[in-house]
Amino acid sequence: MTEKPYNLVAGQSRERLAALSDGVFAVAMTLLVLDLHTPVASTVHNERELLSALLVMAPRLLIYLGSFMTLGIFWVGQQTQLNLIERSSRDLTWIHLAFLAGVTLMPFSTALMAEFITLRSALVIYWANILVLGLILFASWRVAVSYKLLGNTEPELIRAVERRIVVAQTLYAAGAALCVISPLLSLAVIVATQLVYVIGPKAGLLSRI
Amino acid sequence: MTEKPYNLVAGQSRERLAALSDGVFAVAMTLLVLDLHTPVASTVHNERELLSALLVMAPRLLIYLGSFMTLGIFWVGQQTQLNLIERSSRDLTWIHLAFLAGVTLMPFSTALMAEFITLRSALVIYWANILVLGLILFASWRVAVSYKLLGNTEPELIRAVERRIVVAQTLYAAGAALCVISPLLSLAVIVATQLVYVIGPKAGLLSRI
Amino acid sequence: MTEKPYNLVAGQSRERLAALSDGVFAVAMTLLVLDLHTPVASTVHNERELLSALLVMAPRLLIYLGSFMTLGIFWVGQQTQLNLIERSSRDLTWIHLAFLAGVTLMPFSTALMAEFITLRSALVIYWANILVLGLILFASWRVAVSYKLLGNTEPELIRAVERRIVVAQTLYAAGAALCVISPLLSLAVIVATQLVYVIGPKAGLLSRI
Amino acid sequence: MTEKPYNLVAGQSRERLAALSDGVFAVAMTLLVLDLHTPVASTVHNERELLSALLVMAPRLLIYLGSFMTLGIFWVGQQTQLNLIERSSRDLTWIHLAFLAGVTLMPFSTALMAEFITLRSALVIYWANILVLGLILFASWRVAVSYKLLGNTEPELIRAVERRIVVAQTLYAAGAALCVISPLLSLAVIVATQLVYVIGPKAGLLSRI
Numbered sequence: 001m002t003e004k005p006y007n008l009v010a011g012q013s014r015e016r017l018a019a020l021s022d023g024v025f026a027v028a029m030t031l032l033v034l035d036l037h038t039p040v041a042s043t044v045h046n047e048r049e050l051l052s053a054l055l056v057m058a059p060r061l062l063i064y065l066g067s068f069m070t071l072g073i074f075w076v077g078q079q080t081q082l083n084l085i086e087r088s089s090r091d092l093t094w095i096h097l098a099f100l101a102g103v104t105l106m107p108f109s110t111a112l113m114a115e116f117i118t119l120r121s122a123l124v125i126y127w128a129n130i131l132v133l134g135l136i137l138f139a140s141w142r143v144a145v146s147y148k149l150l151g152n153t154e155p156e157l158i159r160a161v162e163r164r165i166v167v168a169q170t171l172y173a174a175g176a177a178l179c180v181i182s183p184l185l186s187l188a189v190i191v192a193t194q195l196v197y198v199i200g201p202k203a204g205l206l207s208r209i
Numbered sequence: 210m211t212e213k214p215y216n217l218v219a220g221q222s223r224e225r226l227a228a229l230s231d232g233v234f235a236v237a238m239t240l241l242v243l244d245l246h247t248p249v250a251s252t253v254h255n256e257r258e259l260l261s262a263l264l265v266m267a268p269r270l271l272i273y274l275g276s277f278m279t280l281g282i283f284w285v286g287q288q289t290q291l292n293l294i295e296r297s298s299r300d301l302t303w304i305h306l307a308f309l310a311g312v313t314l315m316p317f318s319t320a321l322m323a324e325f326i327t328l329r330s331a332l333v334i335y336w337a338n339i340l341v342l343g344l345i346l347f348a349s350w351r352v353a354v355s356y357k358l359l360g361n362t363e364p365e366l367i368r369a370v371e372r373r374i375v376v377a378q379t380l381y382a383a384g385a386a387l388c389v390i391s392p393l394l395s396l397a398v399i400v401a402t403q404l405v406y407v408i409g410p411k412a413g414l415l416s417r418i
Numbered sequence: 419m420t421e422k423p424y425n426l427v428a429g430q431s432r433e434r435l436a437a438l439s440d441g442v443f444a445v446a447m448t449l450l451v452l453d454l455h456t457p458v459a460s461t462v463h464n465e466r467e468l469l470s471a472l473l474v475m476a477p478r479l480l481i482y483l484g485s486f487m488t489l490g491i492f493w494v495g496q497q498t499q500l501n502l503i504e505r506s507s508r509d510l511t512w513i514h515l516a517f518l519a520g521v522t523l524m525p526f527s528t529a530l531m532a533e534f535i536t537l538r539s540a541l542v543i544y545w546a547n548i549l550v551l552g553l554i555l556f557a558s559w560r561v562a563v564s565y566k567l568l569g570n571t572e573p574e575l576i577r578a579v580e581r582r583i584v585v586a587q588t589l590y591a592a593g594a595a596l597c598v599i600s601p602l603l604s605l606a607v608i609v610a611t612q613l614v615y616v617i618g619p620k621a622g623l624l625s626r627i
Numbered sequence: 628m629t630e631k632p633y634n635l636v637a638g639q640s641r642e643r644l645a646a647l648s649d650g651v652f653a654v655a656m657t658l659l660v661l662d663l664h665t666p667v668a669s670t671v672h673n674e675r676e677l678l679s680a681l682l683v684m685a686p687r688l689l690i691y692l693g694s695f696m697t698l699g700i701f702w703v704g705q706q707t708q709l710n711l712i713e714r715s716s717r718d719l720t721w722i723h724l725a726f727l728a729g730v731t732l733m734p735f736s737t738a739l740m741a742e743f744i745t746l747r748s749a750l751v752i753y754w755a756n757i758l759v760l761g762l763i764l765f766a767s768w769r770v771a772v773s774y775k776l777l778g779n780t781e782p783e784l785i786r787a788v789e790r791r792i793v794v795a796q797t798l799y800a801a802g803a804a805l806c807v808i809s810p811l812l813s814l815a816v817i818v819a820t821q822l823v824y825v826i827g828p829k830a831g832l833l834s835r836i
Binding site for chain 1: 221222225228229231232233235236237240299302303306309310313314316317320321324325328329330331334
């Protein structure tokens, strides 16, 4: 296999993978909130009109903050994995590039949900984006474990990383399923799940997962 | 607490937190000024029309440079904290992610103020954005101190960091309060405060805070 | 040659070249997908209309994912080269800056092809962008080799890097030539070539190149 | 001076300054070219119409590539300085933040010139942007030298850095002055100067500066 020399050296750098990831997350996070447009000047002539225009935007702001939190959760998750591996490999690099492609789609699916918050399809696409990110992160962990790219990592920790992804995605899926009742209810459950993951450990919640 | 293994390793990397922060600041800073649109070609036919179109944009340019300075101040402030801590923790990482969410909102609140410079609500939102950034930076410092994430840091320096945030935010709040008289006056006081922080130390000002 | 002192120190940093590259790739990758606009709210009133609006966008999404993969391939390729060189030089830095200029053009040529997918000129420009990236990467490798900027690298690996670029570009060119029959066929061959490069090594394909 | 403890630790990190700079340059470089919009689909129905629409864009593409080169020159220049200094300081950090503010204005002044290429004011603003970048870089070098932030640097190199900036800015200013004859002539001279700086050292030109 003469390809060996090339593929053995390609995509080895964990540091550059981390740097590219930080860049993609930074751009996606900033563009997310950038979709908030200022009210059109010609429709606002006084304080009251500005305040009511901003009030109309409030749900949109909440959705964007929610997506920022989602990206934050996945950034922490990916970072934790990359910190635990000792080196990357060509395959792992491509799995993480697929992960980053999913990250760049987040501003789109967020904008879609913000625009069509009452339609189920918009919520399902938003959830599908979260699901894809979770699946790829799960796959990247499995690959890192089976290719022995990890440094000295306790088996318990290996299982903890997997369990965490599975539990979170189960809750997200349950939330998404509620969209047969109401997309807004779905969104509320998904955001609540995320808040538990962000604030939970502090509050003593989630101590079993 | 079986969650320990995961949460002990999640979000530990000070380096990646710094890299993500630099990315978010870089994008926010560049997008800030990008909101300056060139005059519409169809309305400009000669030098005089171009110059007058640019003159109309001048206040907007000043506001954007002011926001760039604001982001610069907070970037230096965050950097100083991150340089002093020895490692991050999951909680500290999330506090800084909240800080970055505030940073990404800066282009929006800047554009809002540039568009509605005579309306108090626009100024109050702009100030609220600065306030939120200050509060989170204060919280992150307190957490870093109480969780003993700092390396060897003199107590005097610990107090200096806190005092600096409190004094600056007090001056910003006083400036914002002046918007009952005029939003422009508020803005002038806020920008003057920032200039003192940027140029002050050099000029021998601020030697007591 | 009094210029020596300056040009000997200018553009030496491999690390900063890598950091700038990661930044440019991150922004280009994110902006690529950002060109997906949500359907206009006034044209969508129910689930069916949203789904059909999204279906219309599907080919565009595929094209964007294809371009993301293209950028991923070139990012891995550039990274591999930069990992193998021990230091940069002023000339090599400028070659990589030219490479990055080509990267920043990718969102434009992608949008062009997405918009005019049935026109040959759009496909030729898209291919020309890929060709330029390949040529510059080939040139940068030759310069790195002849200026002895590489560390200890086996001759076989040096040839493998070159061969890889030449074979890939030959396949891309063959694909592009098919546009005399149909631009869509061209695109399919180009994307298939890329998929082989991404998935191939794993599947045992490409073992001879 | 009780402020000392804070200002002695604020803004010290050369690494984070470099990271922020790479981020700002990366975003500015990518956004520059992003201003190239694809022709409007409704005005293009066949190959000939697309080609002629692209031909109309050609000068704009050249201007954007020119600005990319400008940013490249300043990125190399700043990088060279940051590589030579051993640590940053609060003052130097703020000088570089001002430099980055100038960098973020480059997409605006480029778009302005692309839009109004026959008007002198547009060219003067473009040149003023380059001048500001040069002046700040000159100032940052002087500060680095006089604050003894450099490591062991030969006096000859110190002078070479300064001379280079002065000569380049003199040529740019001479080019800009030619706009009394024609803005296009000005632009040609400025771009020619830049090309000499990029390619010159290789070609044996510039051996005296």
